[in-house]
Amino acid sequence: MLDGVSFDVTGSPARIVFGRGARASTTGILRDLGIARALVLSTEAQKQAADAFACTLGKSCLGVFAGAVMHTPVTATEAALEIVRDQRVDGLVAFGGGSTIGLSKAIAWRTDLPQVALPTTYAGSEVTNILGQTADGRKTTLKSPKVIPEAVIYDPELTLSLPVGMSVTSGINAMAHAVEGLYARDRNPVSALMAAEGCRAMIDALPRILQSPSDVAARERAFVGSWLCGTVLGQVGMALHHKLCHLLGGLFDLPHADTHTVVLPHATAFNARAVPDLLKPIAEALGADLPGAALWDFARTLGAPIALRDLGMPEDGIDRAADEATADPYWNPAPLDRDAIATLIRAAWAGERPTA
Ligand code: NAD
Secondary structure (H helix, E strand, O other): OOOOOOOOOOOOOOEEEEOOOHHHHHHHHHHHOOOOOEEEEEEOOOHHHHHHHHHOOHHHEEEEEEEEOOOOEHHHHHHHHHHHHHOOOOEEEEEEOHHHHHHHHHHHHHHOOOEEEEEOOOOOHHHOOEEEEEEOOEEEEEEOHHHOOOEEEEOHHHHOOOOHHHHHHHHHHHHHHHHHHHOOOOOOHHHHHHHHHHHHHHHHHHHHHHHOOOOHHHHHHHHHHHHHHHHHHHHOOOOHHHHHHHHHHHHHOOOHHHHHHHHHHHHHHHHHOOOOOOOHHHHHHOOOOOHHHHHHHHHHHOOOOOOHHHHOOOHHHHHHHHHHHHHOOOOOOOOOOHHHHHHHHHHHHHOOOOOO
């Protein structure tokens, strides 16, 4: 399956602690990292849960900063940095999804403070070296080992409160990292294994979560998938799918995980025509022949969004998005023809089932 024998891979140096109730190990991990004045980070929506968690950390925690917001605006980072300096914070504890972990990474990028992440969604940012930030309405992305959290605590009980709809779209967001990992130019034997197994775990877990949101075993399985898929994102380059999602999200202010969910079947189908063998693990895991169509069926069965128009994208944005996607493209296994991309975006906008 892998046609190359050379690769150059940097694994995530993070310590991973996984298990039900694993959040109880946070105090010991802070001690191991030499952190005595930790600041817990969260979104406003998760402040209550973060406050309760911070109380369990005793003297090693100074309090909670609940100012994390989607797409890591630099203004939020600057507000947090003021507290970090004033309170002489010596370590960060990110309690939340990609937005909170993004804030933690943004602070670490500027201060080199050690980070402990307790993810509460399946987005996977906690194991990547990627930081996306927004300033003056423009999102930029950087890669640096400095932003990788020193420790990640995957406690599936922390995801029990994640609403079912968000659990599904967050899980499919994770699968998108793995799908693109399967055909990444810089893939390696381990990333390919993690990508296939990460998808299998999500495909197994999400229907069970839909049926029973409080099923901790299903939440645990989804977190295994999230860790594997996120690790793939941290190791290899992404292609058309991620390019389209970043572009569409930025142009039309679309919700992150929902956009990934809608676009993934279409980007997969587009690339399946060029590299069908590399995408076979996805089709097989879904018990089908056509990976893009099978992902669309999977999303639909789970009640996830399937049309960009339902997320608020205007129809007259299709051409603009196609122009921009092909003006400055990421590497992709299939050539990016402008009209073919416009057709792809139109199909995703209308919610059509892909044919590959
Ligand atoms: P999020 O962190 O924005 O969370 C979405 C909402 O759900 C928030 O209101 C949050 O408070 C709430 N929430 C999260 N977990 C919850 C829980 N367990 N119970 C109840 N509510 C909960 O969503 P996300 O999809 O995890 O993160 C999206 C952001 O992460 C985007 O900015 C994206 O660009 C970034 N991201 C970055 C990387 C990376 O490698 N740098 C990878 C994936 C995503």
